[in-house]
Amino acid sequence: MTSxxxxxxxxxxxxxxxxxxxxxxxxxxxxxxxxxxxFGLIGQNGAGKTTLIKMLLGLATPTSGxxxxxxxxxxxxxxxxxxxxxxxxxxxxxxxxxxxxxxxMGRLNGVDRTVMKRxxxxxxxxxxxxxxxxxxxxxxxxxxxxxxxxxxxxSDPEVLxxxxxxxxxxxxxxxxxxxxxxxxRTEGRTxxxxxxxxxxxxxxxxxxxxxxxxxxxxxATPQEFTCGTGEYLxxxxxxxxxxxxxxAGVAGDAAAEWEQNALRFTPLDRAHLNSLLxxxxxxxxxxxxxxxxxxxxxxxxxxxxxGQEP
Amino acid sequence: xxxxxxxxxxxxxSRRVALVLxxxxxxxxxxxxVVVHVRTxxxxxxxxxxxxxxxxxxxxxxxxxxxSILRATGSLWMLLAIFAAAxxxxxxxxKGWLELVFSKGTARWSIFLxxxxxxxxxxxxxxxxxxxxxALRLWWMTGIGTWQMGVALLIQTFGFAALLAVAAxxxxxxxxxxxxxxxxxxxxxxxxxxxxxxxxxxxIFSSHFVRxxxxxxxxxxxxxxxxxxxxxxxxQGRTVTSWWPVWSTGAFTLIVLxxxxxxxxxxxx
Numbered sequence: 001m002t003s004x005x006x007x008x009x010x011x012x013x014x015x016x017x018x019x020x021x022x023x024x025x026x027x028x029x030x031x032x033x034x035x036x037x038x039f040g041l042i043g044q045n046g047a048g049k050t051t052l053i054k055m056l057l058g059l060a061t062p063t064s065g066x067x068x069x070x071x072x073x074x075x076x077x078x079x080x081x082x083x084x085x086x087x088x089x090x091x092x093x094x095x096x097x098x099x100x101x102x103x104x105m106g107r108l109n110g111v112d113r114t115v116m117k118r119x120x121x122x123x124x125x126x127x128x129x130x131x132x133x134x135x136x137x138x139x140x141x142x143x144x145x146x147x148x149x150x151x152x153x154x155s156d157p158e159v160l161x162x163x164x165x166x167x168x169x170x171x172x173x174x175x176x177x178x179x180x181x182x183x184x185r186t187e188g189r190t191x192x193x194x195x196x197x198x199x200x201x202x203x204x205x206x207x208x209x210x211x212x213x214x215x216x217x218x219x220a221t222p223q224e225f226t227c228g229t230g231e232y233l234x235x236x237x238x239x240x241x242x243x244x245x246x247x248a249g250v251a252g253d254a255a256a257e258w259e260q261n262a263l264r265f266t267p268l269d270r271a272h273l274n275s276l277l278x279x280x281x282x283x284x285x286x287x288x289x290x291x292x293x294x295x296x297x298x299x300x301x302x303x304x305x306x307g308q309e310p
Numbered sequence: 311x312x313x314x315x316x317x318x319x320x321x322x323x324s325r326r327v328a329l330v331l332x333x334x335x336x337x338x339x340x341x342x343x344v345v346v347h348v349r350t351x352x353x354x355x356x357x358x359x360x361x362x363x364x365x366x367x368x369x370x371x372x373x374x375x376x377x378s379i380l381r382a383t384g385s386l387w388m389l390l391a392i393f394a395a396a397x398x399x400x401x402x403x404x405k406g407w408l409e410l411v412f413s414k415g416t417a418r419w420s421i422f423l424x425x426x427x428x429x430x431x432x433x434x435x436x437x438x439x440x441x442x443x444x445a446l447r448l449w450w451m452t453g454i455g456t457w458q459m460g461v462a463l464l465i466q467t468f469g470f471a472a473l474l475a476v477a478a479x480x481x482x483x484x485x486x487x488x489x490x491x492x493x494x495x496x497x498x499x500x501x502x503x504x505x506x507x508x509x510x511x512x513x514i515f516s517s518h519f520v521r522x523x524x525x526x527x528x529x530x531x532x533x534x535x536x537x538x539x540x541x542x543x544x545x546q547g548r549t550v551t552s553w554w555p556v557w558s559t560g561a562f563t564l565i566v567l568x569x570x571x572x573x574x575x576x577x578x579x
Contacts, residue, residue: 081415091406095324107313
């Protein structure tokens with residue numbers, strides 16, 4: 001049995017329309033998503049994220065390469081029965097109420113009526129809509145998003161594709177969704193998450209891919225993305241000429257820059273850092289803190305997409 | 311497919327166009343029942359009068375009455391019902407909804423076919439609401455069988471299936487409901503002229519080549535007006551001399567619908 005939930009190999013998609021320029025939405029994208037993990041896909045608008053998700057759901061046909069979900073082609077309806085999807089722009093017809101909407105979505109995925117009778121109230125409870133008796137047309141954006149999550153879960157899927165799942169939710173709602181995602185992972189489900197909220201992706205994902213101009217720019221764990229830059233921030237109680245001279249004496253060719261009482265210092269190695277700290281103590285000056293400087297996922301992402309990759 | 315079919319019927323009942331058309335169908339049914347008077351003579355024979363017209367024996371008047379009803383409204387319902395049924399097809403391909411339903415474990419063709427069948431059902435129901443009450447009343451009051459109206463309903467639905475198939479095909483490459491409705495209405499308007507092409511198009515075009523094209527258009531396209539004539543033959547109790555309009559329209563519908571479902575299955579969204 002494969003341990004991969006999703007496997008994408010050299011996937012490409014080109015759009016061409018009559019008398020219009022050919023647009024290459026994806027080029028040579030390859031990635032693997034392990035079962036039971038949360039996988040984050042990030043990228044600028046137009047980077048090809050939604051196109052990739054559409055191909056993984058059999059909605060769009062690749063121009064080149066191949067995609068497999070749970071070991072089979074996503075074009076096969078029996079594969080899609082094992083998958084849940086929350087689209088970025090979901091349109092809910094006015095005539096639905098939450099329960100008959102979920103019932104219809106479940107029927108499309110071949111879920112038995114008796115199973116749905118049990119499952120739907122549980123799902124509505126899980127997404128915080130248990131008390132809602134309103135028709136769908138009266139739902140706020142956040143409520144629609146919660147209902148969208150419930151429909152993605154109605155067939156008890158093994159893999160979930162979530163395109164901007166926290167869009168329209170307030171901070172409390174976003175936290176609820178984050179908790180739900182973690183809970184779903186604990187249950188052994190695989191989640192493919194596409195979100196613009198990088199802080200969220202950083203918090204919940206096991207692995208992240210940055211898509212830039214239709215290709216994979218970087219793939220790593222959040223820890224790898226946000227690991228130290230090699231730079232340290234050393235805060236001291238006060239800076240005078242003696243302190244500056246001590247630093248200048250030790251720093252040598254290494255980068256050292258003062259920002260008021262904080263020194264941004266990139267040592268050659270750990271011994272170099274320790275010798276600087278020893279010298280400062282010898283001045284003497286009180287060292288308040290020494291912190292490795294880390295990039296946030298957002299900073300890392302911005303560097304990648306602007307071509308200043310660290 | 312059945313889930314989509316039921317859902318589409320539910321959806322159509324929430325649309326204003328369908329509700330208005332059902333209202334009109336009910337009004338037509340009431341109107342027919344108001345203007346038709348059945349009188350029983352002392353010898354037990356029945357006479358039928360329409361409005362202020364002199365009464366006629368039921369054996370003659372009932373088929374004539376049914377023909378009038380069919381001629382007056384039968385074909386027109388096709389045109390009106392397209393306005394109610396075409397949105398069921400175009401709504402399937404609306405952004406935000408198509409991603410939701412086509413990502414589920416049901417084949418696209420099955421979802422679309424379910425909605426197509428719901429459109430046909432909608433038409434049949436409207437037709438039945440407008441026509442069948444008066445047919446049943448006439449049968450009840452005169453004892454003359456009006457089951458032919460049931461056959462007429464089936465034949466008319468068959469003709470509507472061809473128009474809806476055209477609307478379905480036109481739905482695929484574009485957004486919006488206008489073009490599918492226009493395409494189906496254009497076919498509906500064109501077919502009587504094509505059926506009488508010797509009296510219409512042949513007078514305008516003398517070229518053999520153009521006339522050849524017109525002949526082929528007649529052979530290929532559905533024959534809604536001839537299907538209506540077929541319905542009239544049935545209610546009049548006449549023998550049907552040619553089944554050509556039925557099978558050629560059936561072939562057209564199957565080919566267009568098959569092509570639509572095949573293109574939909576291959577389409578990249």
